[in-house]
């Protein structure tokens with residue numbers, strides 16, 4: 001049976017676009033929903049232009065109540081008969097309760113070579129530390145932030161004169177290739193690490 005995937009976004013949704021296109025090309029899964037916690041997220045319009053069903057679950061309506069937000073999120077995902085969740089620039093920390101309901105069914109992409117540089121502002125921290133290499137990781141989502149099993153890596157050289165923005169652009173190009181590949185393997189039950197070099 002074709003798996004039904006939900007992609008959760010908060011911003012531009014460039015990874016989401018690549019995931020949708022790759023699911024259409026390889027027919028292993030169907031992107032049944034793109035959900036954003038931000039009404040103005042640019043990715044929502046991009047998803048609609050790809051004829052993907054979209055919805056918004058605004059976090060501002062759930063201030064100080066993460067559990068209630070996540071229960072509402074869970075119910076939307078059930079309504080859409082979702083099997084797998086891809087976080088793609090979804091800027092919210094999910095509650096342990098939600099993660100336990102979706103254990104081993106949530107993937108995330110993070111713009112660093114985990115376990116290095118968990119959290120935010122990864123590219124500036126990579127530059128400040130004088131790293132020669134960085135990249136991106138796709139991992140399973142567990143209770144601990146950016147700490148679930150890594151399923152795929154792609155690396156990027158840090159160049160002389162790089163800024164956080166130039167580095168982010170080159171890492172994002174790799175994210176667009178890595179995430180669809182890892183999702184494709186994951187949907188086929190392949191959990192061993194993919195080290196992607198092109």
Ligand code: GRF
Nearest residue numbers: 012013014015089109110111
């Ligand atoms: C990506 O760099 C991703 O790694 C990070 O947030 C960014 C999302 O970009 N988690 P986009 O919305 O997919 O364009």
